[in-house]
Amino acid sequence: xxxxxxxxxxxxxxxxxxxxxxxxxxxxxxxxxxxxxxxxxxxxxxxxxxxxxxxxxxxxxxxxxxxxxxxxxxxxxxxxxxxxxxxxxxxxxxxxxxxxxxxxxxxxxxxxxxxxxxxxxxxxxxxxxxxxxxxxxxxxxxxxxxxxxxxxxxxxxxxxxxxxxxxxxxxxxxxxxxxxxxxxxxxxxxxxxxxxxxxxxxxxxxxxxxxxxxxxxxxxxxxxxxxxxxxxxxxxxxxxxxxxxxxxxxxxxxxxxxxxxxxxxxxxxxxxxxxxxxxxxxxxxxxxxxxxxxxxxxxxxxxxxxxxxxxxxxxxxxxxxxxxxxxxxxxxxxxxxxxxxxxxxxxxxxxxxxxxxxxxxxxxxxxxxxxxxxxxxxxxxxxxxxxxxxxxxxxxxxxxxxxxxxxxxxxxxxxxxxxxxxxxxxxxxxxxxxxxxxxxxxxxxxxxxxxxxxxxxxxxxxxxxxxxxxxxxxxxxxxxxxxxxx
Amino acid sequence: xxxxxxxxxxxxxxxxxxxxxxxxxxxxxxxxxxxxxxxxxxxxxxxxxxxxxxxxxxxxxxxxxxxxxxxxxxxxxxxxxxxxxxxxxxxxxxxxxxxxxxxxxxxxxxxxxxxxxxxxxxxxxxxxxxxxxxxxxxxxxxxxxxxxxxxxxxxxxxxxxxxxxxxxxxxxxxxxxxxxxxxxxxxxxxxxxxxxxxxxxxxxxxxxxxxxxxxxxxxxxxxxxxxxxxxxxxxxxxxxxxxxxxxxxxxxxxxxxxxxxxxxxxxxxxxxxxxxxxxxxxxxxxxxxxxxxxxxxxxxxxxxxxxxxxxxxxxxxxx
Numbered sequence: 001x002x003x004x005x006x007x008x009x010x011x012x013x014x015x016x017x018x019x020x021x022x023x024x025x026x027x028x029x030x031x032x033x034x035x036x037x038x039x040x041x042x043x044x045x046x047x048x049x050x051x052x053x054x055x056x057x058x059x060x061x062x063x064x065x066x067x068x069x070x071x072x073x074x075x076x077x078x079x080x081x082x083x084x085x086x087x088x089x090x091x092x093x094x095x096x097x098x099x100x101x102x103x104x105x106x107x108x109x110x111x112x113x114x115x116x117x118x119x120x121x122x123x124x125x126x127x128x129x130x131x132x133x134x135x136x137x138x139x140x141x142x143x144x145x146x147x148x149x150x151x152x153x154x155x156x157x158x159x160x161x162x163x164x165x166x167x168x169x170x171x172x173x174x175x176x177x178x179x180x181x182x183x184x185x186x187x188x189x190x191x192x193x194x195x196x197x198x199x200x201x202x203x204x205x206x207x208x209x210x211x212x213x214x215x216x217x218x219x220x221x222x223x224x225x226x227x228x229x230x231x232x233x234x235x236x237x238x239x240x241x242x243x244x245x246x247x248x249x250x251x252x253x254x255x256x257x258x259x260x261x262x263x264x265x266x267x268x269x270x271x272x273x274x275x276x277x278x279x280x281x282x283x284x285x286x287x288x289x290x291x292x293x294x295x296x297x298x299x300x301x302x303x304x305x306x307x308x309x310x311x312x313x314x315x316x317x318x319x320x321x322x323x324x325x326x327x328x329x330x331x332x333x334x335x336x337x338x339x340x341x342x343x344x345x346x347x348x349x350x351x352x353x354x355x356x357x358x359x360x361x362x363x364x365x366x367x368x369x370x371x372x373x374x375x376x377x378x379x380x381x382x383x384x385x386x387x388x389x390x391x392x393x394x395x396x397x398x399x400x401x402x403x404x405x406x407x408x409x410x411x412x413x414x415x416x417x418x419x420x421x422x423x424x425x426x427x428x429x430x431x432x433x434x435x436x437x438x439x440x441x442x443x444x445x446x447x448x449x450x451x452x453x454x455x456x457x458x459x460x461x462x463x464x465x466x467x468x469x470x471x472x473x474x475x476x477x478x479x480x481x482x483x484x485x486x
Numbered sequence: 487x488x489x490x491x492x493x494x495x496x497x498x499x500x501x502x503x504x505x506x507x508x509x510x511x512x513x514x515x516x517x518x519x520x521x522x523x524x525x526x527x528x529x530x531x532x533x534x535x536x537x538x539x540x541x542x543x544x545x546x547x548x549x550x551x552x553x554x555x556x557x558x559x560x561x562x563x564x565x566x567x568x569x570x571x572x573x574x575x576x577x578x579x580x581x582x583x584x585x586x587x588x589x590x591x592x593x594x595x596x597x598x599x600x601x602x603x604x605x606x607x608x609x610x611x612x613x614x615x616x617x618x619x620x621x622x623x624x625x626x627x628x629x630x631x632x633x634x635x636x637x638x639x640x641x642x643x644x645x646x647x648x649x650x651x652x653x654x655x656x657x658x659x660x661x662x663x664x665x666x667x668x669x670x671x672x673x674x675x676x677x678x679x680x681x682x683x684x685x686x687x688x689x690x691x692x693x694x695x696x697x698x699x700x701x702x703x704x705x706x707x708x709x710x711x712x713x714x715x716x717x718x719x720x721x722x723x724x725x726x727x728x729x730x731x732x733x734x735x736x737x738x739x740x741x742x743x744x745x746x747x748x749x750x751x752x753x754x755x756x757x758x759x760x761x762x763x764x765x766x767x768x769x770x771x772x773x774x775x776x777x778x779x780x781x782x783x784x785x786x787x788x789x790x791x792x793x794x795x796x797x798x799x800x801x802x803x804x805x
Contacts, residue, residue, distance in 0.1 A: 097544045119765055122545035200801040233745045279632065279657035281746040423545045427764040437747030441659065463561075463766075464543065 007190070026135050031171065032161045033139045033369035038137050041078040041362040046357075055108040055360050058095055060346060061086040066382035070372075074363055082363070088236070089344075092116065093426070099351060100125035108354040109364065113344045114150040114159055115419045117248040119473065120349070122423045123154050127350040128156040128430075132361040139370055140390035144418035149481035150342060153421065154472060160368040162376060163346040164409055166389030166416035167242060169200065169325040170307055171299045172318065176226070177208060178216040195323030195336060197268045199244055200227065200328045207280035207298035226275030228297040230343075232282055236269075236436045237429035238343035239301065241417055243269045245330040245337040247477065248420065251486040253470050258454035261332065266446035268330070270439045281440060285309050293318060301327070303343055304385040304412075307405045312380065321470065324408040327415070339483070340412040341419055346384060387413060418481035424464045431456035538771035545765050558772035568773060570748065571756035572780075578663070578752060579731035582670045586727055587720070588669065592676025597679075598686035610681070615676035623740025626669040626677050630655035630741070656742055659749035666737045674730070678723045685719030686712075718795040725788035732781060753777065 028043070030036035030420040031381045053256055059067060064086040072080035087095060093116045099107055099227065100123035110120070138160075140148050143206045147166070151159045176183075176191040183191040183206065194200040204226030209215055230239055238452055241248070243265040256262060273280065277291065292300045293316035300306060310318045329338035350360045366372055370390055377384045378396035386406045392396045398406060420428055435449040435456070442454070461469050477486060504510060538558050542551035562568055596739075597608055614622070629636050632652055642725035655665040689712060697707045735754035738744055744751035744759070751759075761770035 097765055101544055101548065119545040123765075124547045171786070204519075233743065233747065260742075279654050282657045282742060283664070424764065428760070430764070434748055441747055443747075464545070478533070 002039045012023060012440075027137055028135050032371065033137070034366050035373050036136050037301070037366035037369065038077050039078055039360040040132075040365075041359055044356070044359050044362065045079065050356075052081065053079065053081055053356065055354075055356070055363060056083045056085065056106060057077045057109040057111055057348075058083040058092060059086040059387070060092060060111045062089060062383055063346065066376075066379045066384075067111075067235045069379070070367060070376060071248075074366060075080070077366075078362075080363065082360060089113070093119070096120045096125060097123060097352065103353050105351075105353040105355055107351045108356065108360040110349045111346065111352060112349070113165075114161065114342070114347060115421060115425055117153050117158050117349060118421055118423045118425055121156075121158060122337050123354055126153075126158050127352040127354065127357045127361075128158060129160075129350060129361055130157045130269065132358050133365075136362060136365045138365050138368070142370070142389055144410075144413040144416060145480045146418065146483050147342060147345070147387055149476075149479040150345065150418050150421070151347075152479055152481075154475050155479075159347050160364045160366045161347040161388070162346055162373050162384055163344070164342075164385040164413055165303050165305075165340045165344040165346070165417070166340040166409075166412050167239065167301055168304045168307075168329050168340070168405075168409060168412055169299060169301045169308055170310070171203075171323050171325060172297075172321055173323050174318075174321040175298050178218060179207065182216060189358050196330045197272075197328045197330055199303075201272045201275070203227075204272055204299060208275045222294075222296050225277050225301065226278055226298045227272050228280070228288060228292060228300040229272070229302065230283070230288065231273055231276065231280045231436075231440060232284060233430070233433045233437060235284060236433045238341055239420065240265065240269055240432060240436065241341040241419070242301075242327050242339050243330060245332050245339050247415075247482055247484045247486070249457075249473060251470070251474060251477075253466055253473055255457045257457070258450040262450045262453075263446045266331065266439055266449050267467045269436060270446065273440050281437060282330065289313075303383075304401075304405065305383045308401055311402070312400070315443050322405075324402075324405040326408060326412050338412075338415045340415050342416050343419070385409065415483065417483050418476070421476045421481055422469055424460050424469075427460045428457055431435055431460065487582070511586055516637055534771045534774055535748045537768050538775050540768045542768040544767050551768070554768065558768050559776065561769060562773045562776050567748070567751075568753075568756065571751050571753045572777075574663075574751065575732055575734060575753040576747075578670070579728055582667045582674070582725065583727045583731050584732075585667070585671045586675045586678045587723055589675045590607060590680075590723065591659060591682050591720075593675070593679045594682030594686050611679050612676050614673045617673065619673070620740065621735035622669055622673050623737055626665070626672070626737070627656070627741055630665050654668055657746055659746055660750050662742045662746060665741055666734070669737045669741065670731065670734060674727060678727060681719050681723040681726070682716070685716045691714055717798075718792070720790075721795050722793045725785075728788070729781070732784075 010229060028036040028040045030039045057071075064084070067084060071084060075081050089112065092110065094110045095107075096110050096116060097119065101119060110116075110126075117126060122146065140151070143161075147161060147164060151157060151161050153159070171191075171193065179191055183189075186206070187202070191203065194203055206226070207224060208226035209220050209224040211220060211372065213220050230236065230308070239476075244257070245265070246256070246261070255353055256353060257265075261275060277283075277297075279287070283291075285303075288300070288302060289306055290313075291297065292302070292306055293310055293313050297319040304324070305323055307322055310316050310322050311320065327340040329336045331337070348364045350357045350364065354360050370388065373388065373396055374390055374394045376382060377386055377388075378400050380400060386392075386397060386401060386409045389410065391401075392403070392406050392410065401409075419425065422428075434451050434455055435444070438444045439446055439449045474486075476482065477484070505514070535635045539553060539555065540551040541554035542548060593611055597604060597611065628634060632654060636655070637651060637653055640653065644651045644653075653661055655661050678699065693706055693711055693715070697711050702710065733754050734752045735758065737752045738755045740749045740760075744755050757770055757773055760766045760773065
């Protein structure tokens with residue numbers, strides 16, 4: 001008996017001795033995240049004896065001018081060619097879902113936003129990356145929890161994020177300076193970043209100026225709109241969480257919007273529209289950015305890259321005249337709550353039907369690694385926004401965005417919250433957008449809209465399956481992607 | 487080896503001679519047509535009906551779909567957004583097709599007589615129909631911008647009557663609906679023009695001459711002679727354009743993406759959104775079947791009108 005036990009112990013020791021180095025050996029060689037990704041790709045190519053390996057990327061067309069430079073660098077470093085096929089970002093989710101149904105294996109990488117993950121994951125087209133990450137050891141340090149958590153879905157690493165696309169408020173320094181004295185006399189404080197949404201509206205009202213008016217010693221040949229923000233279908237939902245200031249559902253997926261707080265949020269969301277350009281309900285980024293650059297608005301709530309546009313675009317009339325602010329908050333139980341929704345957030349996922357998911361993974365790890373990531377965020381042709389603490393000390397990033405902007409964006413990142421990360425999110429978004437539009441057009445009251453949104457959301461939840469939705473919602477909330485807890 | 491070869495050639499001869507029999511030979515085209523029908527029409531239709539009976543969103547693998555009976559149909563029929571989109575589409579179609587018929591008829595009336603440069607004008611009138619809808623959408627989005635050419639042309643007239651000369655074509659719900667309608671009218675008046683032009687060209691000259699000899703005025707000739715003879719062309723134009731207009735999609739997407747709000751969300755756009763944005767494949771399939779049934783009624787009525795008109799014309803034709 002003793003002999004058997006002794007033999008067992010020896011066998012276990014031998015197995016452990018063999019397994020331990022192998023376990024350590026799983027981490028790829030390389031001192032940096034980038035080096036490990038490159039070494040991983042080279043080892044993979046060698047192991048599988050690949051000739052002319054190619055990865056096909058479903059590329060967000062917004063980045064088609066900036067991305068090729070990095071694709072070429074990767075090819076040079078590893079020999080892996082990147083075939084990039086650009087599509088508009090509104091088309092990409094349906095392309096991903098089509099791949100989920102057809103399972104062609106034509107895509108290796110999907111370049112989109114985190115909120116496209118839930119449906120794609122449910123459809124089984126997204127490759128979990130945890131096993132590869134174990135080897136590659138990516139580094140997500142310096143990224144605030146609200147942004148970092150968006151890379152996981154239901155506890156699995158599914159997405160690499162490289163874009164702090166959480167909303168910021170930007171105001172005009174030159175106009176604020178002009179009105180400083182008058183504003184202080186009227187409101188008892190200097191014009192600056194507003195604390196709350198209602199204060200922002202108050203500022204918008206004050207600065208709203210008609211064409212031909214002379215104010216603060218300046219004649220306005222064009223109108224100056226007090227505010228500017230996204231208010232069209234497909235965009236409103238990206239801003240609304242900032243007005244709601246908390247979780248949109250309780251732990252059992254019951255909507256919280258049909259409440260005093262929800263109605264107030266809808267009212268505030270719609271009320272400020274009267275100080276925006278009348279066309280704003282039909283506007284997206286192609287209209288909002290140039291309008292802001294033309295100098296016809298006092299304030300704008302937008303993706304942070306609008307600051308880069310205002311400073312660098314040749315046609316901009318507001319260069320050096322922008323103050324980036326933290327997103328205004330709302331009062332919840334007497335406490336100021338700021339929530340900066342991650343309105344887009346470019347990043348990458350790997351297709352489960354890719355022939356070389358591991359190889360695709362290394363490409364993404366390299367792209368989003370701390371040093372390479374900073375270089376990409378600083379790219380003048382790109383729309384990637386600061387998101388890592390290291391951006392603050394990177395001269396190229398500072399030169400593109402200014403220290404003040406990065407500092408504010410990183411402060412906003414602390415309150416950055418994910419958009420709804422559950423299956424069917426587009427349908428939830430659309431229910432909200434449609435009803436917000438009706439309120440903005442004066443067709444229904446905020447109370448009625450809240451009621452309709454609640455009913456619409458419940459309908460979507462039931463259609464997809466409440467049990468499934470509760471699981472995903474709770475998992476998301478527990479991950480910290482929404483900052484708020486139940 | 488030689489034996490096997492002989493067997494094969496005997497078999498081939500057998501098949502050829504069987505195919506050469508008249509009763510078999512006569513069936514070949516029928517079988518081919520039926521085969522194509524099954525492949526191209528029946529299979530996708532049956533598949534659509536099958537999917538409409540399942541509970542399946544594409545955010546779940548197809549393997550997880552399950553039989554749902556008529557549940558999707560019940561959801562479609564109780565969906566107010568579906569009915570609103572359908573109503574909106576009928577409204578767009580009614581207004582757009584009416585304008586296309588009127589303008590197309592008027593242009594054809596002008597262009598069917600011989601005059602200098604006739605061919606040139608006919609070519610010009612036909613060009614819009616040949617433009618890719620995406621290009622039409624893009625061009626009109628440029629035309630409709632606030633400081634764009636349309637507002638600049640309209641400004642003097644609008645100011646004269648004290649109206650704001652800056653119409654926000656794509657931002658106000660009613661204006662956006664007209665923006666979509668007008669771009670459709672611009673593109674498809676060409677088709678009604680072509681149909682009416684062929685109708686006018688085919689008018690028997692002797693009837694017009696006879697009416698003139700009998701002392702009929704121009705108006706009487708038009709009203710009593712030309713218009714009745716043009717009825718088949720009118721019915722063809724109404725049926726073809728109505729069927730097309732009910733599928734209005736491109737302009738609604740390119741100009742307004744269904745907005746502002748849902749002001750320009752047509753039924754085709756609604757369906758696209760349900761399937762491609764919300765991944766509700768089985769709901770979309772059920773909605774398609776419902777639409778097919780609704781539109782089939784209209785199509786059959788249209789065909790019935792066509793057949794009736796043709797019969798009347800054939801009866802009235804002099805022997």
